[in-house]
Amino acid sequence: MAKKTDVSAGTPATVALAAAGIPFTVRAYDHDPRAAAFGLEAAEKLGADPERVFKTLLATVDGVLAVGIVPVAMHLDLKALATAVGGKRAEMADPAVAERKTGYVVGGIxxxxxxTxxxxxxxxxAILHETILVSGGRRGLDLELAPDDLLAVTGGRYAAIARVR
Incomplete structure (x- = not known):
């Protein structure tokens, strides 16, 4: 995968990846505002296996925001996320709080x-795939990159946090 140095997509995500020297590919598609499941829409429109397309969800774990990234066809296991970040109780974050803290809109986080x-x-x-796709910071824009690179730029870690719908 070639390093994408043209950050014409112009989101904080593309800027952060370029600044960190992490190779990525911008994958844009025409977002349908009537789409109910943004991640599944991305997989379909990009012709990607839904197991490789990941959605970003925010939860509050013991009062602190945490980010869970799971395949679009699966659910976030809140208890597993809480355990992964050393907490006890998790619940989905209020969408307005998620938007304010991330600087992104729901469906494009x-x-x-x-x-923050x-x-x-x-x-x-994610480790089963050479590359995965995550939101690039707006609806209709995904970024393709190696899972290890995603964790490097976010300071994240792997854990079993997805469950079947």
Whole structure:
């Protein structure tokens, strides 16, 4: 995969990756505002296996925000996320709080380049793929990169945090 140095996508995520020297590919698609499941829409429109396309979800773990990144066809296991970040209880974050703390809109929240960095956990299934896709910071924009590179730029870790729908 070639390093994408043209950051014309212009999001904090692409800027952060370029600044860190991490290779990535911008994958844009025409977002349908009527789409109910943003991640599944991305997989379909990009022709990517849903197991390689990951969604970014924010949860509050013992009162502190945490980021869980799971395949789009799966759910975030809140108890597993809490355990992964050393907490006891987790619940999904209020969407308005998630937008304010990350600087992104729901459906376009990237795990990269968030305004306020939070503990980040990537589901361990990501290690099965050479590259994965995550939101690039707006609806209709994904970034393809190696899972280890995603963890390097976010300071995250792997854990089993996904569960079947």
């Amino acid at each position: 990237s795990p990269i380049g968030q305004k 960095p939070s503990p980040t956990v990537l589901d361990e299934s």
